Amino acid sequence: MTLALRAMTRLASWPDLSETLPSCATGRALCSARGEIAHFHSDRDVDLHLTAGAIRRLGDQLKVCAAVRLVPGSSWVSIRLEADTDIELLMTLVSMALLAHHAWPVPLDEMSAGCNEQRGAVFPRENAYGG
Structure with a gap:
């Protein structure tokens, strides 16, 4: 099981998150009631x-x-998952992202700006995430 799949599986079990199709159309995504939180673009890359x-x-x-x-x-x-500690870092940052989304309204222009994949500014891709 890849690091991204392990992280996605753990996060998908959180009550505030559900799996969805990413707005960038690459990989898989998790969203909260307030919008998209994470895009899993490959076996190791997450926005x-x-x-x-x-x-x-x-x-x-x-x-x-x-x-x-x-x-x-x-x-x-963008987060590159290369070790179990990177998954733990992602878990912490997702928790912070959920708090940020719930504590302060995210402006519509920020929500529609798109992930880093859409900006062409991610880590070099090695393996496509088969989701």
């Missing part, structure tokens, strides 16, 4: 809608995480 506000608050910490890639102007972060 997470952390929100612009959460990225501003956590930016310094996110920049030092080797598994995290920030894209200027994006409210999504």
Whole structure:
């Protein structure tokens, strides 16, 4: 089982998340009642809608995480899953994303801006996620 599939399976069991088709049409996605939270694009690559506000608050910490890639102007972060610790990091960041989505209304233009996959600014892809 790939790291992304293990992470997706764990997250899909959370009561606030459900599986859906991603708006970018690549891979699989999880959403909350307030919108898309995560896009699983490949066996190792995940885009997470952390929100612009959460990225501003956590930016310094996110920049030092080797598994995290920030894209200027994006409210999504890209996460490369290469070890079990990266799954744990993803779990923590999804929890923060859910809190951010519920605590502060996410502006419509941020919701429709699209994930980093749509911006062409993700990690180089090695294996397509067969979902």
